Amino acid sequence: MDCQNVAERLPWLLAGSLPPEEDRQARAHLASCASCAKELEDVRLAAQAFGAHLSADSLVELAWDRPLSRIDADLAQRHLESCASCAEELVLIRESRRLEAQARPRATRAPVVWRWGALAASLPLAFVAGVLWRAAGGSGDVTFNGADRERLETQIADLRAEARRAQENSQALKQQIDRLAGPQPNVQVVEIFPDSLALRSARSSQNLVVVEADSAWVVLLLGAENAPAGPAAVEVRNQAGEVVWRGSGLKPGPLGGYTLGVPSVLLPDGRYTIATSRQEQTLDRYALEVRRKQ
């Protein structure tokens, strides 16, 4: 193997993916050729540049909103926009920071769901107080006939039932918040492909997504035929054509395609279309049929 052949194969030698015989010949050549050994140093530098990512130090500084000590903030931002893996790592570290903020000792103020629950529970009492005040007409004497008493008792019973439902809803909401605040085991991951790819559409025009009964989130892996280098916008519509959710900043992963975490409450049973776009040009369309597992 001569110098040119060796030089052209150096990236794969360094990555360990040369066929064994070529690997052996290239190493033998390098052991006796100072020029190619020098060339190898350039290849190593190139590999470092093409495999460069934000350092863990910089990501931690970004997550804690500290000034960057190693690089320019604009350069870091531009890298984050083009590197899905660094962006994902920053999300993880920011989530860790959020947990730190949650772990700080709290004032005695009750969580928001309990404050709303208490407010709901106080409504019947406020209503009764208002009725009593109006009936008294400022005189201080309150008298009810039989029909009034029955009507008021019915209203109070209705309001108590409403307050009970509000309390139950607030508890369910609190449970949901608690579930979202921590790690979620068994998150459903569903791989779907665009209509334009015959891989699935040969069997069915709809990607069937069966949502587990206890699944708070569904992660959609959107195989993309036309993923651009930059971030894309995404729109989810139901079968009536109404927009269920719209967002932007969908970044392609290293192998193309996107991930989209969707709260399962956003997708009741039915048919949906998801469309990705960039600069108002549609990239891919996905057809979904969502069913809850019984």
Add this chain to the structure above:
Amino acid sequence: MARVATTGARSLRGVEVTASDAELIARFLNGDGETVELINGWTVRAAAPFRRRLDSEWEDVVQEVRLEVVRLLQSGQYRGEASLRTYLWQVTAHTCLDALRRFQRRPSAEPVDLDASIVARDPSPLARVLDRERERVLLAALESMSRECRELWNMVLSGLSYREVSLRLGVSEGALRVRAHRCRQRVVAALGCNALSPQTPNG
């Protein structure tokens, strides 16, 4: 003098609120059970977002974090720029991220080790500059590369053989090797330019 808590989560919170960070460190290094439990609780919570991604390695990484925390506190690395909890939280996030990068086998900046005998012995001036400003110089050079070059090298660093890369890109193996060579020349030239134009991070 800080109040020393006795039992349970409530009292642990008492330690957290009333004891100074220096006292916490002293108690932790002396093996005080409640303080160890408190700090271990912080590391577990700080590492929680990485659990799904680290999968079966998560427990080992948390153990790695604990050892790192002991090492840092014993060697007096904590200088009080942030609260002890924030510092340990950042150490945990840092260690988990390092582990994640190790386990993901992402395209690496330091691919396979070669026999020392075939690697140039004296680092070039460019390599010496890189040691000082590595992150800035590398990222700026990467940013200046075309999408084609980045994709091609990403595949190489992912471990795809040149045959696999040529099939994916639809070019002949010879043309692919020449293209990789040109991309390499461009990025090394960009590294040289970036290394000669130092910048001050502005945060």
